[in-house]
Amino acid sequence: MGKYIQKRLFKGAITFFITVTLTFFIVRLMPSDPATMLMDPRMTEAQRQQMLMDFGLDKPLYIQYFTYIFNLFKGELGISFMQKREVMDIIMDRLPWTLLLMIITQAITMLVGIPLGIYAGYRRGSVFDQVTNAFAIFGISIFVPWLGFTLLYFFGYRLGLLPIGGAYTPGVEGGIQYFLDVGQHLILPIITLMTIYLANYVLYTRGSVIDVLSEDYIRTARSKGMEENRVLWKHASKNAMIPTVTAAGLMLGRMVGGAVLTETVFAYPGVGRMIYQAVSQQDFPILQGAFIILALSVIIMNILTDVINAYLDPRIKID
Amino acid sequence: MEKILEVNNLKKFFPLKTSIFSREKKYVQAVNDVSFELYKGETLGLVGESGSGKSTTGRSILKLIEPTDGQIIYKNKDITNLKGEKLRNTRKELQMIFQDPYASLNPRLTIGEAISEPMLAHNLYNRKEAREKVMDLFHSVGLGEDYYNRYPHQFSGGQRQRIGIARALGLNPEVIVADEPVSALDVSVQAQIINLFKDLQDEFGFAYLFIAHDLSVVKYLSDRIAVMYLGEIVEFCKKDDLFNNPMHPYTKALISAIPVPDPTKKVDRIILEGDIPSPVDPPVGCKFNNRCYKKMDICEKIHPKLQDFNGHKVRCHLY
Numbered sequence: 001m002g003k004y005i006q007k008r009l010f011k012g013a014i015t016f017f018i019t020v021t022l023t024f025f026i027v028r029l030m031p032s033d034p035a036t037m038l039m040d041p042r043m044t045e046a047q048r049q050q051m052l053m054d055f056g057l058d059k060p061l062y063i064q065y066f067t068y069i070f071n072l073f074k075g076e077l078g079i080s081f082m083q084k085r086e087v088m089d090i091i092m093d094r095l096p097w098t099l100l101l102m103i104i105t106q107a108i109t110m111l112v113g114i115p116l117g118i119y120a121g122y123r124r125g126s127v128f129d130q131v132t133n134a135f136a137i138f139g140i141s142i143f144v145p146w147l148g149f150t151l152l153y154f155f156g157y158r159l160g161l162l163p164i165g166g167a168y169t170p171g172v173e174g175g176i177q178y179f180l181d182v183g184q185h186l187i188l189p190i191i192t193l194m195t196i197y198l199a200n201y202v203l204y205t206r207g208s209v210i211d212v213l214s215e216d217y218i219r220t221a222r223s224k225g226m227e228e229n230r231v232l233w234k235h236a237s238k239n240a241m242i243p244t245v246t247a248a249g250l251m252l253g254r255m256v257g258g259a260v261l262t263e264t265v266f267a268y269p270g271v272g273r274m275i276y277q278a279v280s281q282q283d284f285p286i287l288q289g290a291f292i293i294l295a296l297s298v299i300i301m302n303i304l305t306d307v308i309n310a311y312l313d314p315r316i317k318i319d
Numbered sequence: 320m321e322k323i324l325e326v327n328n329l330k331k332f333f334p335l336k337t338s339i340f341s342r343e344k345k346y347v348q349a350v351n352d353v354s355f356e357l358y359k360g361e362t363l364g365l366v367g368e369s370g371s372g373k374s375t376t377g378r379s380i381l382k383l384i385e386p387t388d389g390q391i392i393y394k395n396k397d398i399t400n401l402k403g404e405k406l407r408n409t410r411k412e413l414q415m416i417f418q419d420p421y422a423s424l425n426p427r428l429t430i431g432e433a434i435s436e437p438m439l440a441h442n443l444y445n446r447k448e449a450r451e452k453v454m455d456l457f458h459s460v461g462l463g464e465d466y467y468n469r470y471p472h473q474f475s476g477g478q479r480q481r482i483g484i485a486r487a488l489g490l491n492p493e494v495i496v497a498d499e500p501v502s503a504l505d506v507s508v509q510a511q512i513i514n515l516f517k518d519l520q521d522e523f524g525f526a527y528l529f530i531a532h533d534l535s536v537v538k539y540l541s542d543r544i545a546v547m548y549l550g551e552i553v554e555f556c557k558k559d560d561l562f563n564n565p566m567h568p569y570t571k572a573l574i575s576a577i578p579v580p581d582p583t584k585k586v587d588r589i590i591l592e593g594d595i596p597s598p599v600d601p602p603v604g605c606k607f608n609n610r611c612y613k614k615m616d617i618c619e620k621i622h623p624k625l626q627d628f629n630g631h632k633v634r635c636h637l638y
Binding site: 215216217219220221222223224225226227230235238239312313314315 | 381383407408410411414415417419422423424425426427429436437440441470472483486490
């Protein structure tokens with residue numbers, strides 16, 4: 001097992017290195033340079049050259065590349081054009097909000113979606129299965145801003161039960177009150193995200209439970225005199241979890257990228273909204289930074305997924 | 320001899336999916352009116368080609384599929400309609416060995432867990448006793464004790480079938496239904512496993528219902544043999560009677576097909592024409608009439624009854 005993890009880590013490091021390199025060159029391929037983009041029409045050519053020197057853009061490409069990699073290892077992702085702050089600091093301000101939202105959402109969605117999927121697969125074709133499927137498909141097909149606005153309109157505006165955006169009410173501070181306030185702000189974004197993520201868990205799990213239930217070893221378990229509950233929840237479900245774990249790993253990996261649409265609709269101060277803002281302001285260092293963090297997270301989650309799968313299925317392991 | 324299991328007029332019809340416009344509902348008549356009894360410590364061979372309903376018969380007895388009609392009596396108790404707890408307790412005494420040793424073991428369980436699971440679930444032993452019992456079983460079926468913590472994929476076909484046998488023996492069954500237990504194995508391994516079956520029966524004294532499509536396999540093990548064709552028993556008698564004096568034309572054809580390990584000896588093979596007809600739409604009269612080389616006019620009109628000639632039962636108009 002240890003050797004397997006080592007191997008996966010090594011592969012992950014290579015993947016990250018390639019990603020980071022690609023990011024670097026994609027940015028250089030753009031027809032413009034940061035100095036031109038930041039430049040005021042009133043600036044002179046000499047000022048522009050000065051600026052390129054400040055950014056280190058006058059040096060040969062390979063030196064720029066090594067500086068970039070070197071800075072990356074120090075945890076420096078550059079400076080935002082618009083906010084004139086370290087990109088790392090900006091992302092770190094946003095990340096906790098996004099993680100708070102996404103971790104809660106994913107946890108609830110898993111807790112609800114996986115059992116639903118297992119039972120729907122077990123009772124394939126039943127009313128329960130059909131209703132679950134219909135809801136899952138409805139959820140995955142829905143247009144997120146529409147759902148977000150509808151929820152905001154009813155619960156925030158008409159009923160006035162929940163706040164109409166943001167992550168906290170400015171001024172509310174200290175202990176339990178702050179905690180409750182943040183919780184209230186989370187409810188609608190969580191419902192929105194759950195609606196769209198639920199299908200992933202339900203449908204993957206359902207499909208794989210249906211496959212597993214037709215396996216011979218399920219018949220064996222029944223012939224051993226195992227209770228139906230044990231057959232379903234122990235023998236079938238554990239074997240059926242592999243595709244679900246893989247899907248969950250991918251979704252969790254993308255978590256740090258936030259949810260661009262949802263966070264924007266709810267004016268939630270997370271990474272997703274930051275990306276939305278950075279795109280509209282052409283703030284490339286932020287985008288580049290977000291991209292690198294996202295890549296790192298996806299790679300780590302992939303390694304984790306592989307390790308969990310190797311644990312779940314003894315046939316996978318080292319080879 | 321003590322009668323342990325009795326099957327009376329067993330029927331299993333699988334409904335076919337028909338279009339909503341067709342008026343009549345069609346059925347696959349997998350097993351049609353099969354009756355036999357099994358005595359303590361004996362081996363009953365059930366032979367027939369694919370589609371003859373032999374596996375369906377075996378599985379119906381363990382109630383892995385619900386019989387459409389008929390009666391299954393185990394130790395003078397009607398178990399046909401048992402459900403839940405009572406069914407599980409009966410299954411403990413009626414165990415099955417499956418055809419495919421690869422697919423019938425749960426890949427997520429070590430073989431020790433797979434074998435000890437039912438013992439623990441039925442509260443036959445505590446954990447420590449169960450482990451000892453598993454070791455005993457390993458010894459009985461010729462597996463090493465250090466295999467306890469290994470997974471199914473780490474074993475060869477022959478070893479897996481030994482595991483399957485150990486699993487079936489774990490609950491001290493009185494009846495073992497072996498559904499083509501050697502047909503997935505290569506010939507040299509087949510011989511070992513068949514010998515193992517024989518040794519185990521001498522040691523533990525259970526009754527076998529041994530299902531096979533290969534007469535030579537059944538010949539070595541069985542006390543009595545039932546030959547099935549299209550869901551019916553066509554001939555049923557003591558092993559020696561069957562091989563020395565086969566009565567049904569189908570049985571004769573099967574016996575003539577057994578390979579003789581002597582290339583110089585000339586054998587008169589009876590070659591049957593065509594395939595087994597569809598069990599959805601079996602021939603009128605004798606079900607064998609379209610392939611029979613001794614067909615008479617009556618065979619196309621009247622369905623022959625199973626007649627008893629001093630314990631040698633045959634379903635044919637010739638007699």
